[in-house]
Amino acid sequence: MKSLQERLGGLDTVLSARLGGAPVSLQPMPGEIPVIQTVIGGREELPIFITASDAQVLCICYLWKDDEIVPEKRLELLELLLDLNPAIPLSSFGKVEGRYVLFGALSRDARIDDIASDIVALSDNAIDALDALSGYLS
Amino acid sequence: MSVIGKIVTLLRGSARELGESIVDANGVRIYEQEIRDARDAIAQAKNDLAGVMAKEMQSAREIERMRAEIERLEKLAVEALNKGKPDLAEEVAARIAEQEAELERQTQLHADYALQSNRLKDLIKTSEAKIREHEREVQMAKATESVYKATQSIADNIVSSGSKLVSARESLDRIKKRHEDLADRMTAADTLDRDLGTKALEIKLAEAGIGEDIQRKSKVMARIQARQAAVESKA
Numbered sequence: 001m002k003s004l005q006e007r008l009g010g011l012d013t014v015l016s017a018r019l020g021g022a023p024v025s026l027q028p029m030p031g032e033i034p035v036i037q038t039v040i041g042g043r044e045e046l047p048i049f050i051t052a053s054d055a056q057v058l059c060i061c062y063l064w065k066d067d068e069i070v071p072e073k074r075l076e077l078l079e080l081l082l083d084l085n086p087a088i089p090l091s092s093f094g095k096v097e098g099r100y101v102l103f104g105a106l107s108r109d110a111r112i113d114d115i116a117s118d119i120v121a122l123s124d125n126a127i128d129a130l131d132a133l134s135g136y137l138s
Numbered sequence: 139m140s141v142i143g144k145i146v147t148l149l150r151g152s153a154r155e156l157g158e159s160i161v162d163a164n165g166v167r168i169y170e171q172e173i174r175d176a177r178d179a180i181a182q183a184k185n186d187l188a189g190v191m192a193k194e195m196q197s198a199r200e201i202e203r204m205r206a207e208i209e210r211l212e213k214l215a216v217e218a219l220n221k222g223k224p225d226l227a228e229e230v231a232a233r234i235a236e237q238e239a240e241l242e243r244q245t246q247l248h249a250d251y252a253l254q255s256n257r258l259k260d261l262i263k264t265s266e267a268k269i270r271e272h273e274r275e276v277q278m279a280k281a282t283e284s285v286y287k288a289t290q291s292i293a294d295n296i297v298s299s300g301s302k303l304v305s306a307r308e309s310l311d312r313i314k315k316r317h318e319d320l321a322d323r324m325t326a327a328d329t330l331d332r333d334l335g336t337k338a339l340e341i342k343l344a345e346a347g348i349g350e351d352i353q354r355k356s357k358v359m360a361r362i363q364a365r366q367a368a369v370e371s372k373a
Contacts, residue, residue: 031291033284042316045309049292053284055277060288064306096289130310137306 004034004052014116015040038119046126048119057106059118061091061126066098068137077136088129090121102126142278166279169272176265176272183265187258194251197244204241208234 023041038048081093104118218227343349
């Protein structure tokens with residue numbers, strides 16, 4: 001099987017073109033499981049991490065940590081996230097080790113174009129979600 | 139327990155544990171072996187089932203044949219009695235008894251085949267279910283492993299690079315500020331162009347009566363005046 005980095009060859013160019021020429025960098029991260037960090041110019045604070053398993057390609061964007069939620073608005077926020085999940089195109093809210101994430105899951109056979117669409121949607125959705133939900137965060 | 143049920147139990151414990159226990163590499167290997175075994179069992183069971191069903195049909199035909207034979211022999215025995223030949227009837231009765239014993243054996247065999255084929259059908263069903271369950275289990279285990287290990291790499295990398303994840307609000311503020319800066323720069327460039335740019339200069343020059351447009355007008359005027367003068371002198 002091809003390495004994740006090989007499979008994502010050319011993704012930066014495709015992404016950059018979709019983002020109107022914004023610079024895009026793909027960087028592999030050291031570790032046991034292949035993870036590629038995607039940084040979009042102008043959105044450096046919200047990198048997208050791409051990882052793959054046998055079953056799927058996962059694109060993850062970290063949103064906020066557990067302790068950033070205003071305690072008394074927590075339940076309301078959680079219900080809102082569940083309500084929002086089906087409505088947001090291509091991305092879903094989730095939680096990994098105390099961090100809230102927005103993620104998109106694709107088949108492991110997904111084409112570069114599909115992955116690029118997912119990442120662009122994820123990045124736009126992440127900024128949108130932070131903006132819309134910042135009232136729940138401290 | 140369902141796979142999701144297991145994950146829920148582990149999540150209630152510790153998230154870190156989830157990455158480790160569900161994904162125990164040995165467990166995954168065992169499941170993969172079980173999947174292969176179940177596939178082999180299904181192939182074998184399907185093969186056996188075909189054989190058993192054939193035998194079941196054969197024995198059903200044999201039973202039918204024996205019943206007809208017994209019926210025929212009984213008629214012959216009655217005929218022998220009617221003709222006053224009890225010895226002959228006795229002989230036929232002995233044959234019928236033999237046939238009946240054989241029929242009983244065959245009926246038992248038929249019931250065994252039916253039981254066996256039902257058992258094989260059940261085996262195929264449960265093996266298929268087991269494969270589905272294990273495949274889901276392995277896939278979920280691998281996906282979970284991948285996510286948690288990836289998270290680990292991301293967290294380690296953030297720590298080692300010395301950079302720290304800023305809060306979501308800060309991130310949003312920075313991104314927004316950058317967007318606003320860009321928008322401001324574009325507005326400023328427009329204003330500057332209007333105030334100081336080439337257009338502004340040309341406007342000022344024109345106002346001072348300098349520039350090609352102004353000269354062009356005076357040249358045309360001169361030409362018209364010259365023509366008018368020519369017409370006047372002819373007349």
